[in-house]
Amino acid sequence: MNARIESKPGPVKNRTTVERKSDREVVVTRTINGPARIVFEAFTKAELLKRWWVPKSMGMTLLSCEVDARVGGKYRLVFDHSPEPAAFFGTYVEVKPYSRLAWTNDEGGEGGPVTTVTFEEKGGKTLVVLQESYPSKEALDAAGTGAAEAMVETFDQLDELLVALGESSGQ
Amino acid sequence: MTTRLDTSFAALSDPTRRGVLEQLGRADASITDLAEKFHMTLTGMKKHVGVLEQAGLVTTKKVGRVRTCRLGPRRLEEETAWLERYRQRWDERFDELDKVVEELTRKEKSDERKNRK
Numbered sequence: 194m195n196a197r198i199e200s201k202p203g204p205v206k207n208r209t210t211v212e213r214k215s216d217r218e219v220v221v222t223r224t225i226n227g228p229a230r231i232v233f234e235a236f237t238k239a240e241l242l243k244r245w246w247v248p249k250s251m252g253m254t255l256l257s258c259e260v261d262a263r264v265g266g267k268y269r270l271v272f273d274h275s276p277e278p279a280a281f282f283g284t285y286v287e288v289k290p291y292s293r294l295a296w297t298n299d300e301g302g303e304g305g306p307v308t309t310v311t312f313e314e315k316g317g318k319t320l321v322v323l324q325e326s327y328p329s330k331e332a333l334d335a336a337g338t339g340a341a342e343a344m345v346e347t348f349d350q351l352d353e354l355l356v357a358l359g360e361s362s363g364q
Numbered sequence: 365m366t367t368r369l370d371t372s373f374a375a376l377s378d379p380t381r382r383g384v385l386e387q388l389g390r391a392d393a394s395i396t397d398l399a400e401k402f403h404m405t406l407t408g409m410k411k412h413v414g415v416l417e418q419a420g421l422v423t424t425k426k427v428g429r430v431r432t433c434r435l436g437p438r439r440l441e442e443e444t445a446w447l448e449r450y451r452q453r454w455d456e457r458f459d460e461l462d463k464v465v466e467e468l469t470r471k472e473k474s475d476e477r478k479n480r481k
Contacts, residue, residue, distance in 0.1 A: 209458055211451035213373050219450065223458040227465035231472070235464050245460035251453070319465075321458070 207318075217327040225321055229291045229314035232321065236294060236310065237262035246270070264288050268296065304328060375419035380404070381412050385421060385435070392434040395424075 207224040214220050225232050235241040243258040254273040261267055262285055269282040280300060287295035292312055298305040306325040313320040375381055380402055387393060387401065399409035413433055416422035423436045 206459065206462070209451055209455040211447050211454065213447060215377065216374050221451070221454045223454070225458065225462055225465050227462075227469040231465050231468045232461070235461055235468070241464055241468075245457060245464050248456040248460050250456050323454070 214324075217329060219325050221323045223321050225319045226317075227319060228317060229312040229319045232319045233291045233294070233312055237288070243270075247272070261285070262288050262294070298325075371419045372421065375415050375421055378412065378415075381416055384409075384412060384416065384433075388422065388433055388435050392432055394430045394432050396430070398433065 207226070209221065209223045212220045212222075235245065237260060239258045239260040242260055243255050246258075247253055247255045256271045256273050256278055257269070258271075259267070259269045264285055264287065266285045266288075267282065268285070269280060272279045272281070281298070283297040283299045283305070285294070285296045286307065287293055287309070291314075293310070294312075295307060295309040297307055304327065306327045308323065308325050310321060310323045313322070376385075383402060384398055387398065393401075395406060395409050395413055398404075398413070399406050402409065404412075413422060413424060417424060417436070420436045422433050424431050424433045426432075
């Protein structure tokens, strides 16, 4: 599967790549300017996670963020959402300090994806590889209701997006 | 919608099929042309075109004994847009992460310097 998109490299900013690896896996990669130890902390400490997990452009406000990054520990993020707040939650299934993290995404019920993140340090920078894997193609289909709505929205915004892409690549 | 996207992603997972789409992006072609170009049997190419057709990426039309293929009503842009949106979301998130990590790294270094004094 090679439908791959890369952002342009900037002077400091590193590229984020997304690759749809199969019908049940999406992989995101990005190099972060700092040691794996600190990047890992930013993923596993609530007070750090809430500073970056919800960028302003998402148009959502984080109401609370609880993280217990131990195997079997839970996380819970609650967003300001109308008509009522939306919670995202799950359980950590792998926690290997500074190198590997995995958690379940349970807000959609059974068949939610498992997110696996690996951290690889090279020359003071850290390559982050994040993979979202559904247990099966069927699970992805079943869990797809919310995603399907998001995609309808995506298609509605297709023109807008392509215009934006055209503008940014034309610079 | 998810199922439809799935079909497209499955269709795009094969390098020959991606090549066929690229080829058809330049000009319409018959299955025989495509089979020759990709050094395949007619049956093999028919299968690939069938998968692309099912995903709506290619349409075919039979005129006489020749089946001509062209790009379908659905274009790669939909998949590309979906992936791009997904990428942008992570890109923005990781930009923020970069800021947090750079700040912590700087702070740690200056703390080390202070401690050495």
